[in-house]
Amino acid sequence: MGLVTPGSDTDDVEQRPLVPRVDTLAGKTIGLYDNGKPAAEPLLTAVQEKLEARYPDATFSWYHVEHLNQIKNDDEQDAVVEWAEGVDTAIGAIGDCGSCTKFLAWGVELIEDAGTPGVGLIDEGFELDYQSNAIERGRPLRYKKTPVRCETTDLERVREEVSEDVMDGIEDELTRPLNDKERAEPVAQ
Amino acid sequence: MPEQSQDEQSLAEINKSLYREGMTDGLPVIPPTEERVEEMLLGTDKSPDHVVGRLGNNENALTVERLAANAVMAGCLPTYMPVLEAGVRALADPDSNSIQFSVSTGSWAYQWIVNGPVREMLGIETGSGAFGPSFHANQTIARALGMAYRNTAKIYPGEKDMGVMGNPAKFSMLAGENEEASPWEPYHVTHGYDEDDSTISLAGPNSWVQWLPSENTGEHVLRGMIENTPSSMRASSGEDLNVTITHAINPYNAEELEKENLSKQEIKEYIVENSYYKTNEYTRTFGDEEKVPPRQVQQYADTDAVKVTTIGGPGRVNAIFGSSIGGPVTKKIEFPDNWESLLEEYSIEENWVPTEGFYD
Numbered sequence: 001m002g003l004v005t006p007g008s009d010t011d012d013v014e015q016r017p018l019v020p021r022v023d024t025l026a027g028k029t030i031g032l033y034d035n036g037k038p039a040a041e042p043l044l045t046a047v048q049e050k051l052e053a054r055y056p057d058a059t060f061s062w063y064h065v066e067h068l069n070q071i072k073n074d075d076e077q078d079a080v081v082e083w084a085e086g087v088d089t090a091i092g093a094i095g096d097c098g099s100c101t102k103f104l105a106w107g108v109e110l111i112e113d114a115g116t117p118g119v120g121l122i123d124e125g126f127e128l129d130y131q132s133n134a135i136e137r138g139r140p141l142r143y144k145k146t147p148v149r150c151e152t153t154d155l156e157r158v159r160e161e162v163s164e165d166v167m168d169g170i171e172d173e174l175t176r177p178l179n180d181k182e183r184a185e186p187v188a189q
Numbered sequence: 190m191p192e193q194s195q196d197e198q199s200l201a202e203i204n205k206s207l208y209r210e211g212m213t214d215g216l217p218v219i220p221p222t223e224e225r226v227e228e229m230l231l232g233t234d235k236s237p238d239h240v241v242g243r244l245g246n247n248e249n250a251l252t253v254e255r256l257a258a259n260a261v262m263a264g265c266l267p268t269y270m271p272v273l274e275a276g277v278r279a280l281a282d283p284d285s286n287s288i289q290f291s292v293s294t295g296s297w298a299y300q301w302i303v304n305g306p307v308r309e310m311l312g313i314e315t316g317s318g319a320f321g322p323s324f325h326a327n328q329t330i331a332r333a334l335g336m337a338y339r340n341t342a343k344i345y346p347g348e349k350d351m352g353v354m355g356n357p358a359k360f361s362m363l364a365g366e367n368e369e370a371s372p373w374e375p376y377h378v379t380h381g382y383d384e385d386d387s388t389i390s391l392a393g394p395n396s397w398v399q400w401l402p403s404e405n406t407g408e409h410v411l412r413g414m415i416e417n418t419p420s421s422m423r424a425s426s427g428e429d430l431n432v433t434i435t436h437a438i439n440p441y442n443a444e445e446l447e448k449e450n451l452s453k454q455e456i457k458e459y460i461v462e463n464s465y466y467k468t469n470e471y472t473r474t475f476g477d478e479e480k481v482p483p484r485q486v487q488q489y490a491d492t493d494a495v496k497v498t499t500i501g502g503p504g505r506v507n508a509i510f511g512s513s514i515g516g517p518v519t520k521k522i523e524f525p526d527n528w529e530s531l532l533e534e535y536s537i538e539e540n541w542v543p544t545e546g547f548y549d
Binding site: 070 | 198203251255286289293347349429
């Protein structure tokens with residue numbers, strides 16, 4: 001006699017391709033997606049300042065989720081897609097706890113749904129969390145680990161920790177052409 | 190899952206296989222063979238493929254059959270199925286916020302409170318040690334619901350479940366309310382159900398504090414409820430995030446509050462009006478340079494953020510659960526047509542007390 005599996009059937013999550021990256025950030029409208037965690041705004045502020053220094057002709061557009069949980073709501077999801085359709089590329093923050101990493105992946109997924117390439121910024125301890133949520137949602141979403149420890153809201157400290165190397169990494173994720181896996185047509189997980 | 194024969198594989202091997210696939214809570218389980226699952230399904234009128242709830246990122250379906258498989262693994266009796274089905278409906282209710290608190294770094298636990306006639310039918314403990322080990326229904330129902338959530342939503346520690354410390358109570362925090370010893374309307378009646386209904390309620394706290402009043406009077410109990418609540422247990426009800434705390438009052442102390450003619454609502458009002466936490470850090474916010482920061486602020490935004498229940502046995506020790514970032518949601522337990530005969534067939538008697546025969 002066999003066993004009845006206690007788990008749900010989830011092995012058929014199709015992996016969809018990522019949206020092609022922009023070739024440069026020069027002159028682009030860059031979206032900054034704040035997922036509602038207190039540490040998201042200072043991190044994105046520091047990132048914006050450094051991108052402005054690199055690309056004076058770039059413009060920025062913010063989207064703030066007022067509370068982390070609101071991304072569960074259909075209205076909020078529709079609003080994120082509508083906003084993302086108006087930017088050329090987008091950076092989301094922050095994945096620095098269990099639920100916020102999950103909901104950041106949801107947010108970046110919505111940005112990609114809008115046809116806009118997105119990148120999530122995460123605390124390095126939440127890499128597997130981001131990856132597994134992204135794969136479960138159906139895309140190998142890009143991300144950049146930052147040295148900013150979770151829940152850090154001191155803007156001065158964040159400015160110091162978002163080094164030029166970190167910025168190089170973010171820029172790379174935003175502009176590096178897709179690889180074969182990222183370009184692949186839908187396949188079962 | 191590969192086909193595995195009861196004859197071919199030992200209990201240990203099956204356990205090892207289920208553990209490897211992430212299907213257990215780390216403790217040994219009873220293998221969910223087709224035969225055992227079929228027996229578990231005696232506890233429901235619903236078809237095996239009926240979807241009880243959808244859980245996790247992708248709203249994965251939890252069918253009656255898969256729920257029964259988890260119930261077998263946890264050691265449940267078929268008579269627990271109606272409670273499990275209601276528990277899954279609570280988990281799947283967006284108001285439970287289980288999708289967040291199940292994976293959060295805060296290591297939140299599934300806190301279950303059972304009300305109504307089902308407590309006596311199934312031997313769900315409400316008195317001494319109700320939240321602790323020992324009681325078959327209390328322990329196995331909570332365990333089955335915890336494993337069912339994990340196995341359906343596919344969350345694993347360090348992967349999607351990012352609880353920093355983990356929580357020993359996560360899959361075991363279940364008690365019945367001691368309605369018979371309570372001076373107030375039962376918990377489920379406060380939340381809109383009839384007294385004769387059987388219900389299960391879910392919240393998501395990550396901590397609890399046990400405390401006792403310095404004197405056995407209503408005033409000391411009330412003061413103790415406030416003074417023993419850590420300032421980190423703050424709460425406010427709201428649409429997007431409902432944060433609550435639950436005071437579990439023991440019957441003795443509930444009796445003292447009754448002597449003061451205090452209703453549950455009046456107790457909540459007293460707590461909200463008299464609970465503050467100190468703002469120790471000298472901080473100024475932008476734009477408020479001329480204002481002096483407050484020395485203390487209110488701990489609870491409103492009475493809806495404070496819950497009261499009567500649980501436990503003789504003694505003066507109470508408990509505070511909080512802060513919960515999920516629920517509470519309450520679901521009615523619906524019984525199958527064969528309920529009475531099932532109860533007769535499946536029951537576990539406790540024969541623990543060694544004094545029987547000495548004091549007749």
